[in-house]
Amino acid sequence: MTQPDPAPAAQLSERAQRLLKVLVERYIEEGQPVGSRTLAKGGIELSPASIRNVMADLEELGFLRAPHTSAGRVPTVRGYRFFVDSLMCVQPLESAAVDRVRRTLDPHASTTDLVQSASTLLSGLSHMAGVVMVPRRDSLTLRQVEFLPLSDRRVLAILVVNEREVQNRIIHVSRDYSRIELLEAANYLNALFAGRDIFQVRSELLAEMRRAQSDVNDLMRRAVEMAEQTFVADGEAADDFVMAGQTNLMGFSELADVARLRQLFEAFTQKRDLLGLFDQCMHAQGVQIFIGDETGYDVLEECSVITAPYEVDGRVLGVLGVVGPTRMAYERMVPLVDVTARLLSAALNSRV
Amino acid sequence: MTQPDPAPAAQLSERAQRLLKVLVERYIEEGQPVGSRTLAKGGIELSPASIRNVMADLEELGFLRAPHTSAGRVPTVRGYRFFVDSLMCVQPLESAAVDRVRRTLDPHASTTDLVQSASTLLSGLSHMAGVVMVPRRDSLTLRQVEFLPLSDRRVLAILVVNEREVQNRIIHVSRDYSRIELLEAANYLNALFAGRDIFQVRSELLAEMRRAQSDVNDLMRRAVEMAEQTFVADGEAADDFVMAGQTNLMGFSELADVARLRQLFEAFTQKRDLLGLFDQCMHAQGVQIFIGDETGYDVLEECSVITAPYEVDGRVLGVLGVVGPTRMAYERMVPLVDVTARLLSAALNSRV
DNA sequence: GGCTGGCACTCTCAGGTCAGGAGTGCCAAA
DNA sequence: TTTGGCACTCCTGACCTGAGAGTGCCAGCC
Numbered sequence: 192m193t194q195p196d197p198a199p200a201a202q203l204s205e206r207a208q209r210l211l212k213v214l215v216e217r218y219i220e221e222g223q224p225v226g227s228r229t230l231a232k233g234g235i236e237l238s239p240a241s242i243r244n245v246m247a248d249l250e251e252l253g254f255l256r257a258p259h260t261s262a263g264r265v266p267t268v269r270g271y272r273f274f275v276d277s278l279m280c281v282q283p284l285e286s287a288a289v290d291r292v293r294r295t296l297d298p299h300a301s302t303t304d305l306v307q308s309a310s311t312l313l314s315g316l317s318h319m320a321g322v323v324m325v326p327r328r329d330s331l332t333l334r335q336v337e338f339l340p341l342s343d344r345r346v347l348a349i350l351v352v353n354e355r356e357v358q359n360r361i362i363h364v365s366r367d368y369s370r371i372e373l374l375e376a377a378n379y380l381n382a383l384f385a386g387r388d389i390f391q392v393r394s395e396l397l398a399e400m401r402r403a404q405s406d407v408n409d410l411m412r413r414a415v416e417m418a419e420q421t422f423v424a425d426g427e428a429a430d431d432f433v434m435a436g437q438t439n440l441m442g443f444s445e446l447a448d449v450a451r452l453r454q455l456f457e458a459f460t461q462k463r464d465l466l467g468l469f470d471q472c473m474h475a476q477g478v479q480i481f482i483g484d485e486t487g488y489d490v491l492e493e494c495s496v497i498t499a500p501y502e503v504d505g506r507v508l509g510v511l512g513v514v515g516p517t518r519m520a521y522e523r524m525v526p527l528v529d530v531t532a533r534l535l536s537a538a539l540n541s542r543v
Numbered sequence: 544m545t546q547p548d549p550a551p552a553a554q555l556s557e558r559a560q561r562l563l564k565v566l567v568e569r570y571i572e573e574g575q576p577v578g579s580r581t582l583a584k585g586g587i588e589l590s591p592a593s594i595r596n597v598m599a600d601l602e603e604l605g606f607l608r609a610p611h612t613s614a615g616r617v618p619t620v621r622g623y624r625f626f627v628d629s630l631m632c633v634q635p636l637e638s639a640a641v642d643r644v645r646r647t648l649d650p651h652a653s654t655t656d657l658v659q660s661a662s663t664l665l666s667g668l669s670h671m672a673g674v675v676m677v678p679r680r681d682s683l684t685l686r687q688v689e690f691l692p693l694s695d696r697r698v699l700a701i702l703v704v705n706e707r708e709v710q711n712r713i714i715h716v717s718r719d720y721s722r723i724e725l726l727e728a729a730n731y732l733n734a735l736f737a738g739r740d741i742f743q744v745r746s747e748l749l750a751e752m753r754r755a756q757s758d759v760n761d762l763m764r765r766a767v768e769m770a771e772q773t774f775v776a777d778g779e780a781a782d783d784f785v786m787a788g789q790t791n792l793m794g795f796s797e798l799a800d801v802a803r804l805r806q807l808f809e810a811f812t813q814k815r816d817l818l819g820l821f822d823q824c825m826h827a828q829g830v831q832i833f834i835g836d837e838t839g840y841d842v843l844e845e846c847s848v849i850t851a852p853y854e855v856d857g858r859v860l861g862v863l864g865v866v867g868p869t870r871m872a873y874e875r876m877v878p879l880v881d882v883t884a885r886l887l888s889a890a891l892n893s894r895v
Numbered sequence: 896g897g898c899t900g901g902c903a904c905t906c907t908c909a910g911g912t913c914a915g916g917a918g919t920g921c922c923a924a925a
Numbered sequence: 926t927t928t929g930g931c932a933c934t935c936c937t938g939a940c941c942t943g944a945g946a947g948t949g950c951c952a953g954c955c
Contacts, residue, residue, distance in 0.1 A: 301713070335691065337687075339686070339687065339703060345651075347707055347709070349689075349701060349703070349709055351691060351699070351701070355699055355713070357699070357701055357709065357711040361653070361707070437808070438808045438812065441801055441802075441804060441808070449793055449799050449804070450793075452793060452801070452804075453790050453793035453794065456789070456790045456793070457790045460789075460790065
């Protein structure tokens with residue numbers, strides 16, 4: 192996890208913990224700094240003065256802070272962290288919401304549509320921004336390849352991988368090939384390598400070529416030339432995510448500053464920072480929570496991010512999550528993200 | 544064009560016109576309401592008092608308005624419109640910028656990349672938001688079609704159209720076909736219809752089928768079943784645009800209100816309004832300017848939009864443009880949009 | 896008749912003051 | 926250890942004020 196330095200719960204009396212819990216819940220709900228009077232009336236059975244003592248302790252320990260002398264207290268990042276780790280009661284997601292997620296993530300839809308739907312769902316149900324990394328496909332099983340001649344020594348390669356995904360790329364070759372020559376090369380590759388991993392095929396072909404040197408025939412040379420360019424990873428390019436509901440973030444008063452908002456949205460379009468954050472979550476298990484500067488990125492200082500990986504056949508393919516202000520309903524967001532990740536995994540798994 | 548009701552230039556003395564021109568230019572540059580003193584010192588050879596008289600006339604005619612009693616004047620939509628139609632001197636775009644556009648719009652790139660580059664160029668050079676409609680391809684020439692069996696009576700159809708564009712769709716068929724059966728159907732369609740328009744092919748096949756009724760063989764029936772679903776327009780779905788540099792709009796003080804900004808960005812993600820506006824420009828000639836409420840959409844009230852259609856073989860394929868605050872440097876944006884549209888057309892035309 | 900200088904007027908903006916309210920910290924008493 | 930009391934701090938909004946900018950209008954001038 193990501194808490195900066197462990198704040199031993201031992202430091203906090205049972206009473207202080209209860210108080211912190213109520214205060215954080217209250218603050219998340221109302222958005223106003225909460226004072227001792229408010230707490231005394233709602234949930235804490237102590238006089239305002241005693242509450243003030245406890246709050247002073249909590250402030251000293253770094254769980255709370257006062258925006259100014261007479262303004263009640265607000266949770267710090269550390270306060271939220273402790274709340275999230277030890278105090279929060281995660282309720283299961285309402286079944287209506289679960290149903291909606293389940294119904295929307297149709298296993299028959301294409302991967303792109305699934306990713307799109309998932310991010311729309313996340314934003315719709317959280318009223319914040321939803322993000323879904325597009326699945327990284329580290330294994331690309333060749334199903335079929337096809338080449339079509341273009342002019343200028345260029346060839347259009349069409350690649351069907353993993354049963355239903357179609358990719359196409361334009362490759363540059365050493366001379367113009369005829370339609371027939373390309374067909375032969377494709378047939379050769381299909382016959383020999385259908386059902387195999389394309390990167391393996393590529394390196395195998397190259398190795399074979401090098402070993403055999405002189406006695407390779409023209410057909411094989413052709414095939415290798417194509418394969419070399421066709422079967423390259425576009426993993427780099429596919430390192431991407433889909434986002435929905437960014438505009439929801441404009442509704443939060445915490446983020447109402449136009450200049451900050453601009454930076455935030457620029458970070459969203461550049462994608463780099465969020466991708467960095469999401470990459471960290473790829474191989475962590477289950478739901479992760481990053482609060483404020485725990486994200487490690489300045490632009491996200493006022494934001495929290497909740498993520499969960501999704502997977503197929505037990506292999507993590509990507510990460511999804513929500514982005515919102517630090518003052519968010521964590522106990523609702525955690526199950527939302529969790530359920531969405533599970534159901535997206537299920538949809539991807541159960542496809543045929 | 545779009546001016547609401549023609550403001551006869553005759554109403555305006557030569558002097559008033561000159562004054563309006565200087566005032567609008569000044570306001571666009573500085574962003575502050577401009578007063579009589581400022582004008583007297585910069586460009587207008589009259590005393591402040593005389594200038595005030597002229598300005599009062601212009602205000603009465605609806606070309607200017609005063610934000611408040613002692614704040615100088617600001618152009619109204621009508622003022623901008625008259626400026627744009629009759630007063631503005633459009634300078635040609637700096638050659639450095641033209642070069643950059645030309646170099647960036649590489650004819651060898653894919654359509655998607657070209658559209659993306661064009662919108663990035665527009666936003667980069669305008670410091671506002673750039674928009675490019677994706678080309679509507681009303682003619683889809685079949686080059687090759689391929690079918691691959693999936694489970695559950697579904698087939699993956701891969702379609703190469705217009706020489707280099709690859710589309711794929713999943714179609715539902717009446718029974719599971721074998722790989723061979725699908726191959727036959729594809730060969731049949733390719734042999735007969737390669738190089739033809741896919742919609743024509745579709746209707747022809749259906750007509751033929753209906754005419755021949757009983758004596759069609761199984762192969763043909765199969766082919767028709769595929770073609771029927773494969774060769775459908777996705778023109779609807781492709782009604783789309785690519786936008787870049789939205790965040791630039793957050794820098795303008797005119798648009799600094801978070802609530803309005805949110806509406807604007809929501810309109811951008813929903814796309815409907817902008818598409819409506821762009822559709823109007825499809826069949827107008829050359830550069831179009833929409834100022835403030837001339838756009839016809841409330842969210843764009845504070846914005847101006849400048850568009851130009853782009854074309855291939857003399858046929859308009861789409862529209863591109865920029866979106867910014869009404870207070871923009873029209874005389875620079877017009878040639879920018881114009882040149883980008885021309886060079887995008889050129890790039891699309893000269894491809895091989 | 897059109898242009899100009901002068902002048903009173905209006906409006907915004909920034910800064911300062913002030914009272915009210917909210918919440919705290921501390922202390923002494925229960 | 927808890928609690929009530931009290932002085933204190935700080936924010937907030939309202940109000941005022943003076944400076945600055947620009948106008949409208951008028952009377953005089955070319």
